[in-house]
Amino acid sequence: MVISANSGLFNFSLENSIINAKKSIFKYIRNMLSKKTKYGIKALAFIAKKGDKRPVQTSEISKSENISQKFLESILLELRKSGFLGSKKGKGGGYYLIKEPEAIKMTAVIRVLEGPIAMVPCVSLNYYEKCGDCPSEEACSVHSLMIQVRDSTLKVLGDNTLADISAKK
Amino acid sequence: MVISANSGLFNFSLENSIINAKKSIFKYIRNMLSKKTKYGIKALAFIAKKGDKRPVQTSEISKSENISQKFLESILLELRKSGFLGSKKGKGGGYYLIKEPEAIKMTAVIRVLEGPIAMVPCVSLNYYEKCGDCPSEEACSVHSLMIQVRDSTLKVLGDNTLADISAKK
DNA sequence: TAATACCCTATCGGGTTAGTAGGTTATAAA
DNA sequence: TTTATAACCTACTAACCCGATAGGGTATTA
Numbered sequence: 001m002v003i004s005a006n007s008g009l010f011n012f013s014l015e016n017s018i019i020n021a022k023k024s025i026f027k028y029i030r031n032m033l034s035k036k037t038k039y040g041i042k043a044l045a046f047i048a049k050k051g052d053k054r055p056v057q058t059s060e061i062s063k064s065e066n067i068s069q070k071f072l073e074s075i076l077l078e079l080r081k082s083g084f085l086g087s088k089k090g091k092g093g094g095y096y097l098i099k100e101p102e103a104i105k106m107t108a109v110i111r112v113l114e115g116p117i118a119m120v121p122c123v124s125l126n127y128y129e130k131c132g133d134c135p136s137e138e139a140c141s142v143h144s145l146m147i148q149v150r151d152s153t154l155k156v157l158g159d160n161t162l163a164d165i166s167a168k169k
Numbered sequence: 170m171v172i173s174a175n176s177g178l179f180n181f182s183l184e185n186s187i188i189n190a191k192k193s194i195f196k197y198i199r200n201m202l203s204k205k206t207k208y209g210i211k212a213l214a215f216i217a218k219k220g221d222k223r224p225v226q227t228s229e230i231s232k233s234e235n236i237s238q239k240f241l242e243s244i245l246l247e248l249r250k251s252g253f254l255g256s257k258k259g260k261g262g263g264y265y266l267i268k269e270p271e272a273i274k275m276t277a278v279i280r281v282l283e284g285p286i287a288m289v290p291c292v293s294l295n296y297y298e299k300c301g302d303c304p305s306e307e308a309c310s311v312h313s314l315m316i317q318v319r320d321s322t323l324k325v326l327g328d329n330t331l332a333d334i335s336a337k338k
Numbered sequence: 339t340a341a342t343a344c345c346c347t348a349t350c351g352g353g354t355t356a357g358t359a360g361g362t363t364a365t366a367a368a
Numbered sequence: 369t370t371t372a373t374a375a376c377c378t379a380c381t382a383a384c385c386c387g388a389t390a391g392g393g394t395a396t397t398a
Binding site: 200203204205237239240257258259260261262 | 386387388389390394395396397398
Binding site: 028029030031032033034035038041042045064065066067106114115116118119120121124127129133134135140141142144145146148149152153155156157160165166 | 197199200201202203204207210214233235283285287288289290293296298302303304309310311313314315317318321322326329334
């Protein structure tokens with residue numbers, strides 16, 4: 001629906017004005033951490049927090065953490081396939097931790113769910129990819145800066161284990 | 170174009186097979202630093218590197234750094250509006266730095282071009298936004314982790330000025 | 339006054355995210 | 369053996385943004 005006034009001197013679209021106003025007021029904020037990763041970490045923390053060996057159902061996590069159950073299913077499945085979780089089918093089934101929470105670094109979790117930790121592929125350790133547009137990686141002013149950012153992030157995520165983040169109240 | 174074989178027992182789409190194969194082989198790597206920001210930083214570094222007071226043309230930066238000129242124009246315009254650059258129209262015109270490179274922190278540049286530095290809006294200092302889905306921010310296992318990441322990133326980007334990154338050969 | 343270079347608006351294709359929908363299979367309890 | 373349960377699998381989609389393009393307009397200088 002476009003409301004426009006065509007009266008000689010004036011010719012404007014009201015709809016466009018509204019859209020532009022919205023854009024300036026509600027600036028889109030990009031998530032660098034996807035919901036998938038966020039939910040995955042939360043789910044792992046939830047399971048770790050329970051402590052006992054009994055499997056935890058998707059539905060329980062879904063309700064408690066307010067996550068779409070179907071979406072969560074696909075995430076837990078991925079975590080199982082990548083060796084973080086075990087599963088048990090049927091009644092009383094669910095997902096359980098395979099390793100001790102202390103042994104699960106956040107770097108590993110994020111790399112599986114999110115992909116690279118670096119902000120730019122050309123400084124990624126595990127997902128390296130050359131920039132198509134960069135004439136020279138060495139002459140690139142962004143490159144060394146992003147390496148510094150990567151290393152500091154890596155330090156934080158490597159120091160934090162699942163035990164650390166699920167210890168929070 | 171869909172190439173499919175329908176011969177009784179078989180019914181598959183070759184195209185889909187190719188697409189799925191591509192997806193698994195060439196996993197999409199998300200850029201946390203947009204091209205816009207990357208180009209913006211490179212352009213600023215380019216101007217800083219020249220050193221003299223003469224304005225630098227968009228076309229010159231575009232060619233040297235291999236950036237779409239039209240796209241670059243919009244980025245430089247934004248940098249001018251946010252107080253990093255001044256401009257001069259007409260022949261011999263272009264963009265020039267307003268402040269000394271030593272006075273331009275990378276945090277400021279990134280916040281203008283990219284937005285928040287934090288990986289999640291709920292830990293952003295300048296672009297804070299509550300998570301719609303989180304039952305409790307304090308109980309959130311991701312929250313404190315992301316605060317640590319934010320702070321370490323902030324440290325790096327705050328320590329680096331335009332002078333630092335344009336000093337590179 | 340012609341050339342230059344900044345400035346502005348509108349539009350678009352491609353690709354991802356965050357789901358939804360609807361089923362199938364394995365397991366445990368009845 | 370049946371039935372309920374919960375994991376597992378496949379396909380699809382609306383919404384959304386990025387990066388770029390197109391086509392101008394306007395100000396300044398030689």
